[in-house]
Amino acid sequence: MTELAESTVTVVGGGFGGLSAACYLADAGADVRVLEKNDQLGGRASRLHAEGFRFDMGPSWYMMPDVFERFFGHFGREPGDYYRLDQLDPHYRIFFKDGDQCDARGDPAYMRDLFESYEAGAGAAFDEYLATSENHYETAMENFVYEDRSRLRDYVDPDVVRAAPVGLKLLGSMQGHVEKYFEHPKLQQIMQYTLVFLGGAPTNTPALYNIMSHVDFNLGVYYPEGGMGGVVDGVAELGSELGVTYETDREVTELTRRRDGFLVDTVGGTYEPDYVVCNADYAHVERDLLPDHERQYDDDYWEGRTYAPSAFLIYMGVEGEVDPLAHHTLVLPTDWDEHFEQIFEDPA
Template identity: 65%
Template structure:
């Protein structure tokens, strides 16, 4: 970690939101991102966070010397983090240290086969070729297309918000037309054009779990995630994803954002000028001097909600100010929920790696039990995370911390009896398929599932992620950043564009802030415009340089995104 730099760019950028007050509901990555951009634009910003700390679904659990990331645990797409911090004349390494994992992850198949995905692509090619003749060449072809799709998609569809049909009549979109056409195919169809072996198809598709979809319902455009996986790499921030949350919160504080925890928003009322936002203390915060259930009110000019879109509309707004009906939300396809076990374990858990996938050779029945006929999976694909394999600080000496995540259908009944039965099944499955028997070595355990997602995060249907990236819920088919019914109300997070995942939520915060500035910002004078242009150009050059010389060296084509 480098010494923290003094910010040099604030004075040279215009402050179009000076005099405006903004309440950001929820301190997930979308809310933190939006708050930083809005404060930098001059707004008086307060984040109202329901729980005892910011982070949203990226919460941290600490108990008995163990520390767990409760939600996101993969640090992917480092260019997005670089881009975010660079806007504020910062760098991720001002706040946390990164290391690239090797292997990126290990896969155990339930027929006894095992494969490591490493930064060494020659090893990966050999592993592919060993499972299917000609697969090494197909792998290279697939990655070439994936890298090209990534560059086109990020520049044309991710970093540029296009909420209306007319926004798609654009030269950049026309150039990216071959990528856009992949919205009409599924990942299942696309991957099968390259590989016949079901295991190799799974390797190219497992990242769909980060998008909340299945191979049969996720657009083929998301093949770009293989470029993220194999070329860009999988990283670990020392301290876990919680350290990244802390970095965003620290930056927000440096920019003047007020963060108020233990403040659950219970009602949003539109007034003649601005809003009345009511909060109630949930009793989970510490040291705030408020009794459980005590209410407060705020009167911001603008509201940006990082809470689940459906929760904001259906629970916080009066019926006549909802942009979507209850039937609309009931008709959506939600990303999976999860059954999670956070485990503190005596001794080592070798041969589990930092990231480990345990997969049946046929995972279609599991996806069917998530999306088609909801049920607790009887032969699940699941994920194991062992941060203590990389970071000694997350577990006491002589112990390992581990969490197991089984994707399950949102809305399932997760009574204590069901959870306990399923917990035993998962631990037995781990022992049978990895050789690691945890059952007699567990010294700390916490379960988390559907009802916990709903209670802790106000998650619609108890989804762990939000709206799934299906064919009809991608890009402009997702709910927009601007409320359709309430002026001055905006949305950020996984329900909006670009979509699910920490990097996408970061970009979503930028889009929401841009919408606020577009609607409410005063026009800068000539001096401010000239300074802003030179500052933005300098930021793009610096990011391009970092990409060329930093952990992404060799991916020179990505620098074109910042020119």
């Protein structure tokens, strides 16, 4: 990335992707500016303060701590230099529609006994499932997430070839994968509920996402002191130390390529960087910010895509504890299959 030295880069979008990209670019010597359309950094991890209450408007679980450690470690720092974490116990509480409830914890023995209480042999199956999930996670992270595989020849790399048999097994659905281990519908739901946050259904989400069980039960679930906004502030502070500048209330309206760089038009003025990194939603960038001749896909392509469903969120402040709810409570429906069918096959 030495060609970035002394160049100017505008990063569109101040979510975690944009903030982390800005850090790497600044570390490589670029003069980096982040433009965020909202009045605060964070993107989907924005925060709301109202009537004495503080809300995480997006994610409220801190997971995959190894990813954050790797990120900060690249710059000779660690997460603890910027924010403090508390491990959640339980991770969350699950309510089934028949009134049954259980807690998910990062204690393998507890979870093994819990699964066994629902189905004979499910405790051993849980151990086997987690071991497989861990193997898949490490394979995916080492060979794909942390490696650039943008060229076809990258896939004949020996590491990728060795991982191919595992990858082929993960082309099936999550539903089929989970059913190989557990018969009880409640256990299947516990292993599949994370797909809701991914915007998918058990029948249409690749089995690759079984890695989330390793993330959940092995790596643990945490919460940063002060909320997820504390992590946003930490990454932004690191960026400031590296020389990144931030501008909020700067919605980008158009991106134009020039012979010697780019024009970035915003509601607050125009910028002329050498490079642009766009962390806004892909469809929005293509359809709303780029001229037709710069797009990779036309409108017909985007109109034919299946987007992740939206959600109706209520930010409600309650004083004191509300039994029997936990800090994170999941209510799972009994009509599990019909629930997903209505969302993805027959949306109203």
